[in-house]
Amino acid sequence: MAIKGVAASREDWREYVAVCSRIIDAASSGHDRRVLCSTLAHRADARARLGDAACWLADCDAALAAEPAHPGALLSKGALLSGLGRYAAADEARELAEQCRRLEAQARSGAVDLSEWVLAGFAGKFPDLAEYVGSVEAVAIGRGVIPDAADSDEKMFVWKDFVDKVLEAAEKCPKSAALIYTLSTGEERQDEFVVPDMAIFKNETEGDSLSDGTSAARAMGTQEAVHVDRILKVLDVNCLTEDAPAADVLGNNGVVNCGVGLWVLPSFINHSCHPNARRTHIGDHAIVHASRDIKAGEEITFPYFDVLVPVSKRREASRAWGFECKCDRCRFEAEDSILRQEILKSENDLASGGDIGAVVVWLEEKTRKSMVKERQKAFLRASFWSTYSALYDSDKLMRKWATYGKLVKRHAMRDLFRLTLDATNKINI
Numbered sequence: 001m002a003i004k005g006v007a008a009s010r011e012d013w014r015e016y017v018a019v020c021s022r023i024i025d026a027a028s029s030g031h032d033r034r035v036l037c038s039t040l041a042h043r044a045d046a047r048a049r050l051g052d053a054a055c056w057l058a059d060c061d062a063a064l065a066a067e068p069a070h071p072g073a074l075l076s077k078g079a080l081l082s083g084l085g086r087y088a089a090a091d092e093a094r095e096l097a098e099q100c101r102r103l104e105a106q107a108r109s110g111a112v113d114l115s116e117w118v119l120a121g122f123a124g125k126f127p128d129l130a131e132y133v134g135s136v137e138a139v140a141i142g143r144g145v146i147p148d149a150a151d152s153d154e155k156m157f158v159w160k161d162f163v164d165k166v167l168e169a170a171e172k173c174p175k176s177a178a179l180i181y182t183l184s185t186g187e188e189r190q191d192e193f194v195v196p197d198m199a200i201f202k203n204e205t206e207g208d209s210l211s212d213g214t215s216a217a218r219a220m221g222t223q224e225a226v227h228v229d230r231i232l233k234v235l236d237v238n239c240l241t242e243d244a245p246a247a248d249v250l251g252n253n254g255v256v257n258c259g260v261g262l263w264v265l266p267s268f269i270n271h272s273c274h275p276n277a278r279r280t281h282i283g284d285h286a287i288v289h290a291s292r293d294i295k296a297g298e299e300i301t302f303p304y305f306d307v308l309v310p311v312s313k314r315r316e317a318s319r320a321w322g323f324e325c326k327c328d329r330c331r332f333e334a335e336d337s338i339l340r341q342e343i344l345k346s347e348n349d350l351a352s353g354g355d356i357g358a359v360v361v362w363l364e365e366k367t368r369k370s371m372v373k374e375r376q377k378a379f380l381r382a383s384f385w386s387t388y389s390a391l392y393d394s395d396k397l398m399r400k401w402a403t404y405g406k407l408v409k410r411h412a413m414r415d416l417f418r419l420t421l422d423a424t425n426k427i428n429i
């Protein structure tokens with residue numbers, strides 16, 4: 001829509017404004033906020049060129065009313081304010097535009113830079129992130145975690161003589177014991193789970209009365225003898241190992257210093273093979289951060305094990321954890337009998353040394369012809385991700401399967417990316 005590389009006359013810009021106005025009308029009645037905002041920002045620029053400051057400002061404000069962080073509208077408004085000599089307000093608009101761009105790039109790449117905060121010893125304000133930084137709520141969906149408005153203050157125990165430390169902490173501190181007893185031993189039935197009162201995760205609740213869900217656990221915590229067997233089972237189910245690069249980096253003399261710890265609140269987070277969060281360990285901190293947009297009320301899940309493998313391997317891994325994964329991806333891949341056979345055929349072809357290019361092309365043809373939804377195709381490609389990657393990494397194979405190569409790569413990359421998007425996310429990649 002932009003007039004590029006042409007010396008546009010005032011008449012051209014007027015025409016441009018008229019075109020924008022028609023698009024704006026259509027977008028307003030169609031409730032297409034994205035198109036509405038960007039067209040308002042374009043029309044604002046056109047009006048700037050026509051020297052119509054009042055309408056320019058009106059368009060910027062209308063775009064910002066619909067989307068307060070629209071970078072185009074913020075930049076345009078910054079230019080207008082600067083032209084009017086309102087330099088401080090102009091700087092504010094430009095800085096906000098810059099911050100929005102940075103956060104959007106961060107959200108897309110998933111690259112979170114916490115280095116300054118870490119080097120400052122975790123002091124001060126948590127770094128500005130595109131992702132949700134806030135509290136969560138444990139809920140009764142077989143117990144899991146969703147984003148919430150209440151604050152929480154996490155308790156944790158971390159590595160080195162780990163089990164002894166946890167037992168010692170439980171003996172010395174009834175509240176620590178009570179926190180540990182809120183966690184699953186892996187032996188409960190789903191309907192036996194009690195949803196803990198989030199107040200138990202806050203430090204200042206010492207001495208407060210807790211609601212029914214946690215008072216029982218707390219009462220157990222005030223008993224003199226700790227339930228060693230129970231705590232060991234809790235540790236077995238809930239411990240997290242630090243497999244982040246930091247574990248390697250911080251190891252001494254080349255010894256990998258892989259940590260293990262118990263972070264009570266993250267322990268309520270269930271596994272999914274289509275996760276929406278991941279965790280990073282820095283020092284004693286376990287940071288759970290979103291890997292795609294998470295709606296309020298949507299369950300937070302992270303992968304307990306590698307999910308870029310076929311369903312049979314994932315099933316082995318979840319059984320090793322002591323549960324049968326019931327996530328939507330596993331249900332899809334395990335329940336359709338025809339699909340199951342096709343997955344098995346691909347696995348067998350690979351196991352018997354079949355040409356990985358042929359397997360990828362076969363899978364692509366199957367998914368192309370099948371009636372499965374795009375999201376489910378993404379699930380399948382993710383299951384054979386190492387096969388797809390091996391194909392792309394081999395020049396020889398790429399040449400051999402050149403007709404399919406590019407097409408397959410584009411589809412697979414896009415779908416893998418889509419795997420990290422919400423099912424209803426309309427973002428076009």
Ligand SMILES: C[S@@+](CC[C@H](N)C(=O)[O-])C[C@H]1O[C@@H](n2cnc3c(N)ncnc32)[C@H](O)[C@@H]1O
Pocket residue numbers: 142143144183184186193237238267268269270271272321322323324325326327
């Ligand atoms: C660390 S706990 C997670 C929180 C647990 N739901 C709770 O309420 O304490 C791990 C246990 O949660 C259950 N779980 C986690 N993810 C699951 C999934 N995708 N499917 C079925 N059960 C799951 C299993 O019982 C597993 O042993």
